Amino acid sequence: MSDYDAIIIGTGQAGPFLAWRLAAAGMKVAIAERKRFGGTCVNDGCTPTKTLVASAYAAHLARRAADYGVMVGRDVGVDMKRVKARKDAIVTEFSEGVRKGLEATENITVHAGHARFRSSHEVAVGDARLTAPRIFINVGGRATVPAIPGLDKVPYLTNTSMMDVDFLPRHLLIAGGSYIGLEFGQMYRRFGSAVTIIEMAPRLIQNEDEDVSAAVHDILAREGIDIRLNAKCISVTKRGDGIAMTLDCAKGAPEVVGSHLLLAVGRRPNTDDLGLDAAGVARDERGFITVDDALQTNVPGIWALGDCNGRGAFTHTSYNDFEIVAANLLDGASRRISDRIPAYALYTDPPLGRAGMTVAQARKAGKRVLVGQRPMTRVARAVEKGESQGFMKIVVDADSKAILGAAILGPGGDEAVHGALDAMYAKAPYTVLQQAMHIHPTVSELVPTILGELKPAE
Numbered sequence: 363m364s365d366y367d368a369i370i371i372g373t374g375q376a377g378p379f380l381a382w383r384l385a386a387a388g389m390k391v392a393i394a395e396r397k398r399f400g401g402t403c404v405n406d407g408c409t410p411t412k413t414l415v416a417s418a419y420a421a422h423l424a425r426r427a428a429d430y431g432v433m434v435g436r437d438v439g440v441d442m443k444r445v446k447a448r449k450d451a452i453v454t455e456f457s458e459g460v461r462k463g464l465e466a467t468e469n470i471t472v473h474a475g476h477a478r479f480r481s482s483h484e485v486a487v488g489d490a491r492l493t494a495p496r497i498f499i500n501v502g503g504r505a506t507v508p509a510i511p512g513l514d515k516v517p518y519l520t521n522t523s524m525m526d527v528d529f530l531p532r533h534l535l536i537a538g539g540s541y542i543g544l545e546f547g548q549m550y551r552r553f554g555s556a557v558t559i560i561e562m563a564p565r566l567i568q569n570e571d572e573d574v575s576a577a578v579h580d581i582l583a584r585e586g587i588d589i590r591l592n593a594k595c596i597s598v599t600k601r602g603d604g605i606a607m608t609l610d611c612a613k614g615a616p617e618v619v620g621s622h623l624l625l626a627v628g629r630r631p632n633t634d635d636l637g638l639d640a641a642g643v644a645r646d647e648r649g650f651i652t653v654d655d656a657l658q659t660n661v662p663g664i665w666a667l668g669d670c671n672g673r674g675a676f677t678h679t680s681y682n683d684f685e686i687v688a689a690n691l692l693d694g695a696s697r698r699i700s701d702r703i704p705a706y707a708l709y710t711d712p713p714l715g716r717a718g719m720t721v722a723q724a725r726k727a728g729k730r731v732l733v734g735q736r737p738m739t740r741v742a743r744a745v746e747k748g749e750s751q752g753f754m755k756i757v758v759d760a761d762s763k764a765i766l767g768a769a770i771l772g773p774g775g776d777e778a779v780h781g782a783l784d785a786m787y788a789k790a791p792y793t794v795l796q797q798a799m800h801i802h803p804t805v806s807e808l809v810p811t812i813l814g815e816l817k818p819a820e
């Protein structure tokens with residue numbers, strides 16, 4: 363039995379940072395990890411996908427070189443083994459950095475293995491029995507494998523097994539037209555695969571406003587990605603050396619045949635084999651650990667951070683969970699999850715940067731909505747870069763003058779959206795941003811302009 367001041371389960375985007383802060387404050391900390399250090403983001407999420415997106419962008423730009431007057435002289439080829447090797451090198455550097463950083467820190471003991479609660483203050487990792495008055499759960503999630511008829515008889519890939527792919531699938535079928543599916547879809551199309559994205563809903567990324575969905579759909583379709591919507595009746599069967607998927611789509615043939623199948627239909631929390639019942643920790647019906655506004659579970663002394671609490675699904679929400687818990691425990695603060703503003707990006711090219719509410723959400727919240735918007739064809743920087751697909755829009759409350767949200771689909775949209783996000787955190791009326799002088803030529807310079815052209819939302 364080893365006694366600690368704190369036990370952390372999982373080395374995702376909250377655990378390691380919390381371990382370092384608690385250790386620096388003089389606490390004796392145990393941290394458990396059953397797989398690779400750094401969790402999903404580092405090993406099979408953000409880091410590898412954005413590394414692969416960069417390779418795909420290079421291939422795309424090389425093919426378009428002549429548009430810029432640059433003659434590359436031969437067909438563009440993609441060496442998938444080298445693409446994967448580049449990705450692996452970056453992932454290993456990040457993951458090993460987390461492991462070595464934890465192992466080298468005084469006051470931190472790393473336990474490799476699967477952790478399970480034995481009581482509200484005791485955790486088993488292999489043969490080790492750890493006790494502490496404070497336990498922090500940062501176990502993340504994994505890809506959902508849906509109950510598609512026939513799935514038990516065909517091979518399929520998830521975002522995790524995709525990381526081992528070092529060849530070019532002839533025709534990649536992707537079940538799921540949301541963020542993960544779209545990033546992989548555009549990436550593999552640019553590598554040279556035929557790609558079909560199959561989505562049950564009537565549109566892609568259905569949490570976004572319809573104009574955003576439509577613009578992203580258009581960008582992907584122009585690159586030759588086949589998008590099949592309204593796929594209400596999916597089943598799969600083996601067909602030769604490939605996979606046939608029945609769709610029952612409103613448009614197009616009711617079946618599509620590909621060489622490989624990627625499931626990108628959501629994620630579920632890693633809370634099913636954690637011994638939560640032994641600790642008395644409550645979960646909701648989908649398995650997410652129930653937490654209050656300060657990340658505390660129903661059991662005093664146990665917190666849940668990151669994707670496993672269902673209050674965020676991003677690296678930055680998990681990291682923000684760490685900041686909230688650390689500030690409340692160590693700095694005497696009373697920070698809350700509800701103080702944060704939703705923000706995220708879709709890393710297609712061009713990327714979509716999103717902050718706050720969509721127009722639909724603002725309307726649903728009963729706001730009188732004003733919108734300023736402009737296509738990227740009227741943004742000098744986008745035109746100069748030869749990347750003028752997409753558009754930008756800002757959503758404003760006509761009564762309070764508060765900025766409610768923003769969507770920037772265009773070059774650097776993931777960066778440019780932070781101007782609106784920070785103004786929202788500052789609780790500044792839109793007029794402050796409207797009168798700001800921005801740098802020319804940038805995508806951001808049009809934010810003040812469109813705020814001067816607000817109109818009631820259509």
Ligand SMILES: Cc1cc2nc3c(=O)[nH]c(=O)nc-3n(C[C@H](O)[C@H](O)[C@H](O)COP(=O)(O)OP(=O)(O)OC[C@H]3O[C@@H](n4cnc5c(N)ncnc54)[C@H](O)[C@@H]3O)c2cc1C
Nearest residue numbers: 372374375396401402403407477501502668669675676677
């Ligand atoms: C393909 C893909 C792309 C993504 N892209 C982005 C992006 O661009 N931007 C973004 O913000 N987010 C992105 N995400 C989401 C992001 O990866 C997660 O939100 C983020 O990793 C937060 O995770 P976490 O801290 O909750 O835990 P995780 O990162 O999931 O880590 C949990 C860790 O706990 C360990 N663990 C689990 N159970 C146990 C146990 N019982 N004992 C010991 N260890 C255990 C796991 O092995 C894992 O290492 C992406 C996700 C995917 C799948």
